[in-house]
Amino acid sequence: MTPGPENAPGFWLDTPEHRTWLAEDARKQFAFFRTALRPEGGFHTLEWNGTPRPDPLQELHCTTRMIHSYALAELCGVGGAEMVEHGMRYLAEGHRDGEGWAWGVEGQTPVDRRRMGYGHVFVLLAASSAHLAGHEDAPALIDAATEVLEQHFWEDGPGLIGPDFGPDWQPLDAYRGMNANMHGAEALMAAFEATGREDYLEKAGSILWFFLGLKAPAYGYRIPEHYFTDWTVDAEHDGDPMFRPAGTTPGHSLEFARLLLQHWDLAGRPDSGAPETARKLVERALADGWAEAGGLHYTVSLGGAPLLRDRYWWPVTEGIGALASLIKLERREEDEIWYRKLWSFAAEHFIDHERGGWYPGLDAAGQPTETQFKGKPDIYHALQATLYPLAPGLSRQGTTLPAL
Template sequence: MTETPTTSPLPALWSNRSYHRKWLLKQADGLFDFFQAPSLNPKGGFYDLNRQGAPLATDNPLRGIHASARMVHCFAIGDLLGRPGSADMVDHGMSFLWNRHRDPQNGGYFWQVDDTGAADSSKQGYGHAFVLLAASSAKVVGHPLADAMLADITDVLDTKFWEPAHGAIAEEFSADWQPIPGYRGQNSNMHLTEALMAAFEATGERHYLDKAESIADLLINRRARDEAFRVAEHFNEQWTVDRSYYHPNEMFRPAGTTPGHWLEWARLVLQLWVLGGKRHDWMPEAARGLFFQSMSLGWDKEKGGFFYTLDWANVPDKTSKLWWPLCEGAAAAHFLNAHSPSDFHEESYRRIWSFIASHSLDRTFGGWHEELTEDLQPANSLFPGKGDIYHALQACLIPLFPADGSLTKMISETGGTL
């Protein structure tokens, strides 16, 4: 099932080549250029952008908490790199999270807000995970709100979302913390794992890492291992896989399995393995298995790109080719090249970046196409425009730094030397 690592991958990894590194940095600069000025909403928060790089809507647009928090995280990275104007973007986003997304009456953070207040007042684990990521990244750059937000979001996650009996978080509550029953999801817990590692790196507090290891053990070492290292997305409240789950929101809860998340977990478990002192032998094994299954089952061997979802018989279901699985695949391959080197991992790294260069970069307007049809034509069936810098920016920058932690940690430790 898994690819056997070798001690000598293809000569001269792309990530070590000067030209490739300059090319990646150029792509990162292009993403910063595309998003930095046009996305800033003077009334607070950030605009989602259309293909041309203009706001999709300027008349009281909705702002999702995950998008607000991701912008803080990404421009904290820009600030660490020394990109002018990034600190202002972090400050703008932190103020919006603290003063507009945060619920001063009941605690927690609203899922969506507009100019007038909460448009969707639900409290969702996915959104709260990204608040923790934003607060952690803001702490690394010394933002004055970071400590207060970090303490606040940590308390909310500990007292409202965390379920000690399972070692993971619940999914969703109403504004006044009434539980929304019947569902547990891996996506929110996966992103919380990323955020918990960032919080550990920013603070040195072990309890964050302990929770990250608990989630990974449940979802990957146990549940994904039971599924031949395919990551199940949907569960009941006892964390039993729900294979028949369907939700109309296919952006966040698509039916079946999502190979892009297998790739994302491959990187995250390797990062977790390093941060935890390389104590858990199952982690590199799982990372290799997850990556191998993604490339074997999820990659379109005829046209290229990753299918968005598969059914439980491994047949492509939603056949759109989205940008974010490509991003996660490139980042995972970089981590695997560092910790389980093999020709397969380097060949996959090159294949993914070659596909991105040929099909995902929008050479007319800038930014990346967030969605392609199965036949690789730009589309907007799931994503209305270009609303996200987070996945693509990290994909461009992760290979430029050691595969030993998050970007904020690695940039800080290396002084941003590229």
């Protein structure tokens, strides 16, 4: 099943065949993940066939991403209000743990009470998207998440999101990271779109400037992931293989490039050099990350050598989003070649055309496998890969979303 007319001249974004294919994949994803609703609260992680996995643990970023994704379903006209309401209730009754939200919950009981910046920014994203979709509790959740982020996570000096905390709000360690900040920029821009408050856009800009205006050029447009307390680069860090792997992550460079263009657009497209920076990030990430057999290596060194060669679905989705943004700004043939290559690889290797959803990883032969990620871990990344190309602008929020 091809995602577009294979040998057609021009750009797939301009063809009804490709746009129809994108809309159909989005609808299949929405249909597949609706079965994740857990009657007693929250959401199941699903096996490849759509049955619930037995693990009772629900992590904060998974709950919030489901809320966000089905808020997009509501905005696209295919119905997501029930899923949003279910997730919002679970945030309040399951994850809410005093001042802040617990990272891991089983049933109604927090079992991992860490206060993670990565998780808290997704609370803000979920609240902002739910607000755009009309949920009555969303404005209060935006305010609550903003207050916690500003009081505990935001560091005024560097203008960045800082450490993670234990349940007593004592820092867990000296680590500072790029990943929470990248998704922080995403959430802050969503909050700006939901509320119109300029301070959200300013904070997102501060994050983008540090990582993309200062750090990326100093490292050949690779973005260091890990930092010491004073925000100098920790080039030797090798921690959690999912959230803190050694090296730099091409998928994050692609994601950051798209977010930079979104911020530039929301800010009125100033003469800031953002499109040029985004292009350099995309070109470097694809040159470093593309594997000989296709797909993107998970991590590379700060010099560009492959480190973790596992090929996951989400870096491909982020490449699609970044390239779609570049193509919307300027029709370049080299971008179209990469856009078609990524979609064609995804359609052949990652997408479950029969049941919906995307497989999380590939083995050496290019067949679906489970290594770091089990089941079909979420709808968030793959859904956005289908919606960004369909949206007329550089944002996925509000009235810019397509009707499916």
